[in-house]
Structures are given as structure tokens and as C-alpha cells.
Amino acid sequence: MTRPAPWQTAETCGTRQAGIIKGPQVLAALLKKARHPLMLVGNQGSRDPEEADEALNAVIFLAQKAGISLVASGKAVLSCRERGLSPDSTIPATDCANRLSDPAWAGVDGKGPHDLVFIIGLPYGMEWTLLSGLKNGAPALITVALDRYYHPQASWSFANLAHHEWLEMISETTRVIGR
Amino acid sequence: MTRPAPWQTAETCGTRQAGIIKGPQVLAALLKKARHPLMLVGNQGSRDPEEADEALNAVIFLAQKAGISLVASGKAVLSCRERGLSPDSTIPATDCANRLSDPAWAGVDGKGPHDLVFIIGLPYGMEWTLLSGLKNGAPALITVALDRYYHPQASWSFANLAHHEWLEMISETTRVIGR
């Protein structure tokens, strides 16, 4: 198995690295198999504002189309609501990750355990760390880092894409699952 | 840059991993560019005896053909002499690596600093560690792990080959440079 370098170069993780999301079909397939997916949206703190805006549009649209439960961390709740999607919860990302590591958690919407989680928009180091917590504490959970940066701690991640490439991927995924 | 896993799975090294020797031309090219290459031969401790024997034949033949200076660590000196090549020195591998990290070292044969070193046949962990010492302490030196196992700490390494694949590679290299 060969893998790219983490976006923050030093944030390597050990022996197991995320698989690369090579195309929209990967995401679509993951979604198709998932019984109860969750999306955790952070505050896009370090992103260029314009880019962050487009990114939020894209992933919230995806969540809507795919009927994914939503947790927004902190102020991200406002961004979601602006886009017409009310998050199912506003618990802190840390709290959310901890609960996800409990296979008996009733889920953010009370509809039972989640088997797949998309994470996007947290500070890189924090997302990397929470993904690590899930890799270690929730071995059965599939984690997808949805940012354009490679996140080795996830089960699946994009491989340091340019913003426009990434946008294209997400939109295409939305189209694919919409069919 | 994408890389395979180290042979001993846990022996990862950080941000920079060895390039993969994909074919005999790589080695030949490295040799061609080198002004004063050195080969450090260890004791093949953990290898299957038959395999170790074939391996020694192959690399010592290579060293002979290419006119590479030779250091044999410990009893490996006997193996070399049996094969008709007297090592230029019998200093311990540790001592040799330390000297290689000194850009002013007169070399194992007194003919000046080495710019390329092949290492083979040390215990995996020890070879891995000495290669790390060179990566850190001798940034200008090119290091080649000549075992069939992937050694991320080297500049160049094979990518966990089967013994026969590896043997083929070395023999082919010897042929190529012999031309």
C-alpha cells in the first residue's frame, strides 16, 4: 500500500494510512453501503473565505441530497442554517467524536449508531487528532476526511487536491448519488 | 511521493522515505555517478543460510565487477575472503557509519571520502538505525539498502522483493555495469 504525504507534512501517523478517494464513485459506494451516515462540519477556520463558502455549499448540498445526519461544531451551525439545512446537533466536535467511539451511542438524531462519518472543516491538527481517536477507539466506524487535504488518520481521504478539483469531485458525487 | 511499508512493519521513519530501486538501471546509474562507492557487508544473521550464501555471492561479485571498496563487519570478512575478495577494512558497522558521517573521512581505503554506500546483511533494526544515522548525519551521502527488504531510512531501497526477484536484479546490475 502506497500513500501520499499528509497535508501538514509532519502529521504522519504510523502504520496505517487513509485510502485515497480517487473518484466520486468511491464516495458514492461508501454512502450506498452505509446504514446511518453522519457529517461533522467544522468552522473552516483557516480556509480562504471564498473557498470556504464554496466548500460549505458543496458539502451541505451533498448532505441534503444524501440525507446524511449533520453535526455542526460551533458557529458552523449558522453557516448550515444559512444554507437551509438545520444540523441535528451542535455538540462540540470532540464530544461528537467521543460518542462515535461508543458503538452503543444512539446517534446524533437518536436513530441508532452511525457506521460512517464524514468530517470537514476542522483545523487540520484537530481533525487529524479526532480521526486518530476514531481509528483507535471505533475500529468498526468508517471515517472519511472530506477536506481537500490528505488526512492519513481517516479510513478514506482525498489526496491533497486543488480546490477546483475537489469541488468537482464533491459536485460529481452529489450528482452520482442523486441519480 | 508514495512508498511501500517497511519490511518490519513498525519501522517507519517519518517524513522522508527511500526511493524504490525499480530496476538494474537505477543501481547502475547510481554507480556510474559515484566517485568513490563503498559496500558494507554484514553477517546475514537472520537469513536462511542458503539464501544468505547466494546473496553474498551476488553482491560480492557486484562489488568486484564495479570495483567498490569493501567493509566487512565481524565474521563477514571470512565470507568475503572465501569468495576471493579481501575487504579493505573490518571495522564494526557502527564505527563505519560514524566515519561515513564525517565528510572529511579519508575513506576505508584512504582514497578520500565516499559519496555512495551500499549496506547489506545487518540485522534489520540495526541496518535501519545506521541508515537513519547517515540520513541525519551525512546528508550529502547517498545510501543504498541492498537487501531485498524495503528500508525507508535509505536513499534507495528495494521494495520487499522475493529472493529470486532480488537475485535477478543484482545479477542484472552486475551485467549492466560490466558492459
Next chain:
Amino acid sequence: MVLLDRNTVYLEVQEVETDAARIKDLRVTIGGIRGLAPAVPRGPMPMPGPGTLRRWDRKLLSRYRPFYMPFCELCCLCTFGKCDLSGGRKGACGITMNAQQSRIVLLACCIGAATHTAHAREILDHIVSRFGERHPLDTGGSQIDITAPITRLVCGFEPQTVGDLDRALRYAENQITQLLAATHTGQEGDYLDLESKVFHAGMVDHLGMEIADISQVSAYSFPRADADAPLVELGMASVDTKKPVILVVGHNVVPSVGILEYARENDLLGSIEVTGICCTSLDLTRYSEKAKIIGPISWQLRYIRSGIPSVVVVDEQCVRTDLPDECRAVRAPVIATSDKNALGLPDRTGDPADEIVEDLVSGRVTGVLLRDPDIVGEVAVKTANHVFEKRKGITAIPPGESVTASAGECTHCSFCQRACPAELPLVEVIREAGAGDTGALASLYDLCIGCGRCESACPRGLPLHSFIISASCERIRDEKFSIRSGRGAISDVEIREVGGPIVLGEIPGIVAFVGCSNFPRGGSELASMCREFARRRFIVCTSGCAAITAGQYRNDEGKTLYEEFSGKFEAGGVLNVGSCVSNAHISGAAIKIAAIFAKRELDGNYEEIADYVHNRVGAVGVAWGAMSQKAAAIASGFWRLGIPVIVGPHGSKYRRMLLGRADHPDDWKVNDARTGEEVCIGPVPEHLFVAAETAEEAMVLVAKLSMRPNDTTRGRSIKCTHYIDLHRRLYGTMPGDIHLFIRNPADVPLTFKDEIWAHLEAHGWKEQPVPDPTLLEPKGRRVKGGKPK
């Protein structure tokens, strides 16, 4: 006269006659014991060992369970390694991933506790040698009766003099050794037992901090529980660059005192500037209002590169290890002063001062190690005076034009950006600078934490941090603030006044902003958090770099926090307690509330006091920019008292959180102290250690985590008001979990009454009694498993 080992015994005998001895004028001093009255440690658990408080710790840990976030899947602590611990694998020693993570946390906390304790040792030994071991402890004159709350709580005796502290310090050194031993391969293997030891390390850390601070306060006449401690100057622009400037960096004020003393004795105080970074500067301004604070840890590169400091004196902790190189680049001689941080410099302690000065001034040596604070004083001042003229005009910050030109050499490889812990958009910014516009560079000034990783990563060797500083020179010219110098302890009088309101919940909480503020926007976010909670009539404490950074931002009227709010421990006060070691006064205040206001037995009575604090005192720690091992240890000391700590996003890098589960009602059942019956207290405080992603999230969490089981209805209603108010303002909605915090109708805040009732009904809310909660076993009941020794 017989004078024994200074740290243990002082024995004086003027005349002896043996055989059924006759002795005249006998004076025996043993530790802090004068005459023959021994301070026998008192209380149920004086000087607890690493396992003594295990039961208490496990109570907390069963509710606030560790969530581990490994930094790495490998363990490499011994030569068996690396061992792969991923996917449930065990190491060659049998260890599991969870235990390995808690072991690393323990290691970090041991380092942190050792750092404060070793620092305390240096200060204490120095003070004892200067002022005598019988120098009285005084942290607040008649205002303070409980001088050393942590020492008394942990060790079970009451120190009266600096000499008395030695025994407590020896206990700390002993415990650190025990705890560190537990991290050895093949020692503690249970992750909860390791976490319990983490708590123990934290408790010892606070003890070490207390010893350090109360001895320096007592010896150097720092402000003593002084709400009106003087305002001192802060910021690069506060320096008078027409004078020779000395910079002190680090945490141990002793050598810096040597500098001020020498200057004073030689009438040079008016003709030099003594400036500082980090805690040494905080403590130096407690010693003298003349000293100036430049900034927190992240100001090291920018200030030294500016060329302003003529001489740089480093002591210990949080000092960039490359300062000698940085100083060499601007030809500023450097003086190391600590064995712990010798930096490879030649030891010249034994040489005549003038010889050393000459060597430094001539550049024959670029730095020296001086292991005596008096010599430091003389050499630093003389050298500064001598090099001042020679160094004029030297700076390592490139001028604007040169930035533009160099930026043009950038290949946009993005290595700098991928190395930046603050995730700054360096590639874009350098592109614009190359095109002649350095505005974007300047916009990073507040975000850049001066770590230099970008520069180190750049294949073209571009000094990006210096570029940012160069582009921000206007901004820096304006960097002049004021900060109240560290006040030290909280007085007993203050505790008495606010004890009631705090425990009853009328003062909604005590928020302590501590730690290193070296993360993007750390400073401005911190200042706005402080302001928010001071305005909400919380008691706001600051310390260390957080205290400094909080002072670097002004309100609309141009006032810093310290000018805007009172320095008293009262609703709406903003108190700079002092340097990192002054953090002990914050935990000390919580302890004193239990001891003074609630009259709980203090000495050696950790469990009961912690149970009180956890259930009744709405204190919350915020370490927004926590970076160091010390910060980890400080947090652990709060955890063991049951005080929650919030960290910034980077704080997730401490490898584990301690999180409660609001959705598990069973976790929140406790005994009622009055009835002995099991009662449900709701998820308060919900977490013990949690990383917040943004300052907004942290603020909502502070409001929430300041709730306590024992809040009165009036207090709970006030706390809920703040929680709801912040949640609505920042997230736009009523908090979805508010029903968990309303116990009965009287808890409901009036302002949001209807909304809340609707919510309560929707969630099938039922009224609950207000309990008198305790995590302790009811007294007198036989406990299976027996009492820990």
C-alpha cells in the same frame, strides 16, 4: 555551633555537657519547626503516595472517561520498538494503545511537574541562602491566614517560613520520581491507573508551583494579594531604544533580580532598559515597576531580530533553543544562567566580570554561561552599556524593498505553508509580496506565532517570519499597552466576601485563562473571552503568557482589560495572578473557598476538599494556547480537584480528552451527603477536559461547565441565563440540552421562560430535587475493598 545540611536541620548549641546531658542555649530548627514543636502532618491523607487517592481519581474517571487520540500508532520507548499498537495490537511488553497514550500523558505531566518543582527548588535554595531559612512566609500580610493552601492540603502541615517549605518540596521530588518510574517499560499497564497517576502528577505540580511562588513573593516583596498592583508597561513600543536594552527570557526571576539589583546599586536604573519575554518578565515587573514586558513566548524571534536588545539573558523554560544563533545574527551577546539550560556556552562563572565583559563586547565569545545571579547582573549591565553604541543599526528584519525582492525568489512549492502550525496561507501571501503588495503579509501579524517552522522548511531559505514582521512595522510601532503586575494570592478576606456568592452560584463562575497563547488569533480571542466573562460578572483570572497576551488588546475606549476592570477577586474582576507558577493561587483560591467559607478541614484532607470544590465551586480553566508539558501538568492539577479545563483546538494534541456523557443518565448519579441516598445531578460539569474548536465554542462551554450540582436555584438560573444567552448569540438557537440543567421550576431563567418551558415539555422533563452531592462514600459505611492506606 553546629550547622547541618541547610535544607534539613539547623542546630545551634552554645554549650554541651555529656552524660545525662546539660545543654545551654539549644536552638533546633528542623524544616520549619522552631523550638521543639514538630509539625506533624495532619489529616486523613497527608503526603499521599501515587496510589493513595486512587479511589477518588477512579470516581472522577468513571464519569469523565478518557478518549484517546494517538499521535502515532507506534511505541518507541524501548529498544524492542518500534511496536505497532494499532488495531488492538499489543507491544512486546504487553501494553495496549490506550495505556500507551495515558503513559505518554503521564510522562508529559511528570516533565511538567518536574519543571515547576525543579524551578521551585532553585528559587527556594537561593532564597534560603540569601534570606535565611527562617525568613517568614508572607503572601498577604494580615489579609491572609492560609498562606499555603496547597501545601497544607497535600502535605498536611502549615509552613511558616521559607525553610519549612523544604519538606514539602522534598515530598514533591520524591513523588515525581515515583511517578516517572511508573512509565518504565513493564510498569503500570492499566490505563485508568495511569490516568490516576496523571492526576497525582498534576497535584504535585500545583504544590511545586505554590512553593515557588510563595517563596519569591515572600522574599522579594512582590505584590501581596494586591488588587491594586501597579500597572506596568507592555509591548515592543514601550521600550526606550535610546538606552541600552537588556532582554531576559524564561521563567526564573533570580538572575534578572541580579540585573536590577546591580543597576540600582550602581545608579544605572535610569539609563538602561530591562525588558522581558514570558514569565521572567511577569515576575520581574512584580519585583520592579521599571521592568517592561515585551510579549509572550511567541515574541522571541521578532524582538531579537529587531535588533533592539543589546544583551540577551536566558534562564529556564520556554526559551527557544536557537536563541544563541539568533543573537549571533544580530551580534547581541547572550548570557545563559541555568544549569538546566546551558546552551553549550562556556562556563565563565569563576572569571573576573570585566574579563567576561571584554570577551563578550569584543565578540571573542558570543555568549557565556554564568551560574551566579550576582555575576549575571554585573556582566549583563556592563556588556549592554558597552555594546550599545557598537550595535546601532543592526537588525535582522529586512526592509520592505528587500522583502519584495526576496519574495520574487519563491518557487511556490508550498513547503512553508505545509509546515505552518497556524495553517497560514503563506504561498498566496508571498506571491502578493513578490508582486509588491506586502499588505497580505502584514495581515498575518496577529496570526503568526513566530515559530519559524516555515523558514526552516523553505528550500530557498526565505525568512518568512521576518517578512511578516517587516511588513507589520507600523503595527509594532503602536504596540504599547499596560498590564497590572501579578498580584499573587487571593486574600482570605476576598474569599470570605465571594465565597457565598460563588458557592450559591450568584457569581456565575471563576474562569482562569492560563497557558501559552501561541496559536493563531490566540491573543485576540483570549482578550475577547476575558472581556466577555468579566462583563458577565464572572471572576476572571489570568496568568503566564495568557496574562500578557490578554493585555495586548484594547477596548473601544483604548483601554486594556487591566485598565477596564478591577484587579480584585470579585464579580467582574480581571486578575493577573502572575507568572506560570502563580497558577497555584487559582487552585489555591478554590481550596480556600472550601476551607474558609465552608470551614472544611484543610490539612491533609484532599478527598473531602476536592469533593467540595468539584460539587460546589464553579471554576473553569481555559488554556487557549496550551503548548507545553507544564500546561498539561497544570491542567491535571485542576482535574484532580474536579475543575474542568477547556483547551483550544491544538489542545487535542494532548492525546486524550476527559469527557462526560450527558446522554448517560446513570453517570450522573451520586450520593446525597445528607440522606445517603442516590440522587441524579444532571451532567454538571459535563466535561473535565475538552478541546474547543473555536473561541465561540469555548465561551459557550465556559458558561455550561461553570454549573455545579450544588448550585442554588438562583445560582443555576443565573448560570443558565449566561449559557442560553451565549448560545443564542453565537449559534442563533436555544441550547438543545437545556432541559438537562433545569432541576425545578425555580432554576428556569425568567428571561427565556416560555421558550424553556416549551423545550422542557418537548423533552419530557421531570422535576428533580436539588441535592447535597458528594462523590465520597458515606462516612462510616464499610467499603468493599477497604480504605486505601
Next chain:
Amino acid sequence: MVLLDRNTVYLEVQEVETDAARIKDLRVTIGGIRGLAPAVPRGPMPMPGPGTLRRWDRKLLSRYRPFYMPFCELCCLCTFGKCDLSGGRKGACGITMNAQQSRIVLLACCIGAATHTAHAREILDHIVSRFGERHPLDTGGSQIDITAPITRLVCGFEPQTVGDLDRALRYAENQITQLLAATHTGQEGDYLDLESKVFHAGMVDHLGMEIADISQVSAYSFPRADADAPLVELGMASVDTKKPVILVVGHNVVPSVGILEYARENDLLGSIEVTGICCTSLDLTRYSEKAKIIGPISWQLRYIRSGIPSVVVVDEQCVRTDLPDECRAVRAPVIATSDKNALGLPDRTGDPADEIVEDLVSGRVTGVLLRDPDIVGEVAVKTANHVFEKRKGITAIPPGESVTASAGECTHCSFCQRACPAELPLVEVIREAGAGDTGALASLYDLCIGCGRCESACPRGLPLHSFIISASCERIRDEKFSIRSGRGAISDVEIREVGGPIVLGEIPGIVAFVGCSNFPRGGSELASMCREFARRRFIVCTSGCAAITAGQYRNDEGKTLYEEFSGKFEAGGVLNVGSCVSNAHISGAAIKIAAIFAKRELDGNYEEIADYVHNRVGAVGVAWGAMSQKAAAIASGFWRLGIPVIVGPHGSKYRRMLLGRADHPDDWKVNDARTGEEVCIGPVPEHLFVAAETAEEAMVLVAKLSMRPNDTTRGRSIKCTHYIDLHRRLYGTMPGDIHLFIRNPADVPLTFKDEIWAHLEAHGWKEQPVPDPTLLEPKGRRVKGGKPK
């Protein structure tokens, strides 16, 4: 009567009258000071701080320069991290790769030193509470005058009683705290200063070990410098399985003594077996010949899985953290006894013993924590007796047929092999086992170190280690050896007898085989190295797991080393000094040679004694299987005395070597003590820390590194003979560097005369004087930089 803090002061006053006091029957005991005579630390550098011996360290380090081999390119010690330190990059704190590596080494050595020191603290406190602080130290009766050479050397005072040791131990705890603090982010940044602190940690470690061992030797009447200490049984086959068997694992003998005491008092000694693994077993056989040693650290899994132990008692250090799980699998109750290693077990210390026994026997609980050695004794013995019948036949080692069947499930994925630190050919071997031939499995018995990583890595969950054990049952049935129980110190008389021959070089060297022997072939290689050097009339010392493993191999006549050679400190002796902490007697012996034979001042005189040892005493340490942080600390303690240490190939994982450069003549110039002139000594000893790839290489290195500058010509000629002889036998040639070790014609060994002369001529050899070498500054000369304080 006034009884103060037990560890510091004992003060007894029968009558007091104040005002110009009248006191009757006053007795004051302060530490070890009886009456009013204080033991004032003596010597030039008593109780040195972390920087006091910096100059000496830097002398050594300028010759033996660190070669760093990073384990990882990243630093992750604080929340700035991970920082990439590769390619010359610096961390966010400014640290460089070299400094980071030495910082990690320092951290490891602090952990190691803390472990021994904390262990010493537990033993000392226990002994003081049992035997009184005035219990005299006695490590060799009239044969020993210098009871505590390291304590005296380091601390500068002479302890007489166990109570006196407290002060030295407090010093150790204090120094560990200081050193650990230096590893904090932003503290020591110079790699050589960090290395100097590594040496300091090593020195403190040896102090801690000495305190631990001399107190237990004194209190428990262990063999006292007894060359004829009894031979005791070793090996799994030495256990009488018809009796209930207790297994003790770890390092702290106190709870195990509790077991033997209880058995003795209740007349059960004959009806139970008390067996041990690791150092506890070594110390237990020093306490009683009845106890049996099973094997070193690597025997844990095989022995417990065998089902033989009825009850497992663990104390501290080197205990597999998964023992509770392993014990559960064979239904053996487990008893933890140390706060440092509580393993998550319920604390039942306060409960009635019979209740605990009942719970363990019934299986209601699978293990308990008992923090009192007496209770451990009673519970362990009673539980063993009760579970013995119930457990009959239980084993976790699968029978042969089942191995073949399970092996068939293997998918040959090779994950096991790629996880095996011993690089064993598991895939091939399991393939053969699947095909019905378990012979290859059995051939791995000697190579497998029982770490269990293969099992953890196997996706099919195959218990490969158990397979190997199962296939080796024949071999194990034969595992019955004898080992001389740990003799403790080297007597002054022995030192006097061999001092001359050693210093003059006629005894070619002292080789100490220490460490963990948990690497492939570690055991057999170790035994053959011991034998080789004993036959060559070196003095051979063993300790810890190395002592055990060395006893697991027989010579052609069926004798183990301990049966073949004398236990005396003499040419050709093979001495088991005892457990890990007994290593202090090895460094102690080197120190005593300087103090007794050469009459150098001992107290507080580290530099001079170390200079003597380094230049004159041909001691070499070999840690063939060094694994732990303690092993790192032990090695450092030898380094500071200038004694070289050789490790096995895995020892390269300690991250750095200390290597001399034989090809740099300037490195080997020193002062002649007599003339003050610079003389060249040649590369002796060539290295201070070096990893050998094979046992052969190690043997050649031992011979070479036992040379010393001050060898007499006769001594040098003997040492060269061994060097040449081994080199020729193992490598087939004359060593290529022999000309570097011949100073003048008299040095040339007769046997190889002609060959050597030819070699000398070929290398342009010139005669050199035999110097009186010293690394110290000539006395009285002014040193630039002054004396370190």
C-alpha cells in the same frame, strides 16, 4: 519523647527545662548522624548538580562524540508537534535533530534512574520501618570497609546505617527532578549539554542502585561479598509441580520476602514452591536457597501459559502489562503489590485475608492489589494452596496435534514475521508445522524472546509463541540448571588482591555482562562470551537477567558457568553480583580500586576517581540484550566513569553511540600527570558506547576496549595478545589497527612477534612513551573559564 519525620530527624528528649535550657538524656539522630556529629559532605564536588561535572563530561564527549541515529524524524513532545526535524529543519521551539535525540536519551535515562531510585525508596522506607533507621549497613562484615563507594564518591559522606542513606536518596530524587525538567520544551538545547546530563542521570542511577542493594543486603542478610554464595536451582524443570506453585515477577523483593516469611512461620516452606522470573527471583534466592529461578524476562509467557504457577504475584518493573489477561486464561489468580503497577486491580489491602482468598479462589475476582507485603504473603500462600487442586491440568499451551491443525489455518500473509523483533522465519516454520513437522518450530526455542508480537499481528489469531513452546516440550523438560546466588559487593580484600594486576594490566580486564538478554540467541551467545573471557582470565561479572541467562547453558561436561568457575573477584572468576540494582557493585568495584589500591581520595571526588578509572581500570560493560530505560541509565553511569559499554545490534536503537576516532591522532592527546606535558595515548579505550553486530564482534571489541592508556608494557602485551588471538580466530587475520596499540617494543606480544613487527614497519610506527595520563587540568594551573562551582 518527640519523634519527628522518620526520614529526617530522630530527636529524643527525656526532660526539658527552658530559659537557658536544661535538657536531660538528649539524643539527636539526623539522617545517619548519631549524637551531635554531623556528616558534613566532604571533597571537592560533593552532591554535584546537573552542571557541576560538565567539564569532565565534555572532556569525554569531545573524544567520544555522539553519533545520532534518529528513531523518527519527528518530534511530538508538545502540542506544537509534530515538528519535522529532518534535513536540518528545526522544531517550533528551535530544537535541532541532534539535540532532540539526546533529549530523548536523557528522558530514557531519567526514567531509568527514577525507576531504580523509586525502587530504592520503597525498599529503604520499608526497611527503616521494619528494622529501624539505625540498622547498620553491612555488605561484607570485616571484609568491607568501604560499604557505599558510590554514595561516598557522589555525596561525599559515609553512611553507617540504613537511615543514613535517606539523605543520599533525597539527593537522587532531587537530581532526577532537575534533569527531567531539562527535557521540557524550551529548556536545554545544546546536544552536548544534554549528553552531559545523560551522564549525570547515569551517575544518579548507580547511586540509586547502590542504596537499594546495600539496604536489602544489610537488612535481609543476603550473601555479603560472598564468593561462595550457594548454588540455587534455575529453570522450568526445577519446579516440583506436585506442589502448589507461586510465581513472583518483577524487581522488588519485599512482597516476596513476605511470602517466604509467611510460609516459614506457618511451616509451609516444604509444601509449596516459590518460583520467580527476573530480578525478584534473583533477590529471593539471595534471601533463601529454597526459592527457584525460572528464567529471565522472556520466560513470562511460556511459564504462565504452561499452567504451572498456581498464583502469580507481580511487583514492579519489567512485568508484562498483559499478565492479568494471561493469568485469567489459565485461571491463575494474580496479586499486584505495588502502587507503581496496580494493573487496574481492586485494592483489597484493608480486607480480611481470608475474604480475599475466598474471592480469588472462587474466581469472583481474578486479581487483587495488596499494598502490604505481609498480607501478600498470607493471601498468596493460602490462595496457592486452595486453587492448586482446582487448577490441575489447566494449560494454555496447545498439544502437538492441535498445533498442526491450527497451523493449517495460516494464510502465509507474513504479518507475524514482519512483526517479529527477532526476525524469525515464522512463515516457513508454520508452513512446515501445518504439514505435520513441528521440528522447525522447536528450532526457534532459543531464538524466540517470547514477546508475543507475532500473535498480536496475526489476523487469524494464531498463538505462535505457544506453538513454539509446545513443540519444545522435550527441551523444556530438560531445563534445569544451577546458578550461584547473587553475592553482592566486592570485598576490600579482593580489591586489594587484584587491584595491582588489574591496574598493571596483568588481569586483562573486568567484563560485566548486564542487561536483559531478550534478543535472539541472546542467552547462548552471552554464556559463550562469559566462558571465553573467564577462560582468558578476565574477571567476569554478571547481573540481572544476564546472570540468569548465562546460567542456562552448560559446558561439555554439563556444568553451568557458575559450576565451572569460581565466584571470586579474581582472574577467571564468574561472579553473579545479583539483581539489576547489584550492578552498583560493579561500578563500585572500579571506584574501590581507585580508592583502596591507588589510595585516591574517595569522598565527593568524582572527577579524579573517574579520571583514574578511565585511564587505568580495564573494565568493559556488555549489555547484550539491553532493552529497557534502566539499561540505558546503567550504561550512562558507566560512561561517566569512562568505562566503555558494548551493546548488541538492537542496542543501536538507543538512538546514539559514543564513538572514538582511531584515525584522528589529535583526539588521543592528554596531559601527563607527572610532567604536565601533552602526550599521545593512542585510541584506548577506542569507544565509550558501541553496538556490535554479532557476538564475535563483541568479543573482539571487549578485548580491545579493555586496554587503558596507563597499561604497563607487560599488561598491554597481554591485552594485545588476547585482541590479536581473538581477531585471528574469529576473523582469520591480524587486526589491521594493532600498530595503534603498541607503544614500544616491550608492548609487543611474544607469540606474534614477527608478524607484528612487519605490520609496525608497514605502518610507519614510531615508539611512544608510556604516559601517566589524565584528562584533568594540571593542578594549580589557572583554567580559562574557571572551575565549575
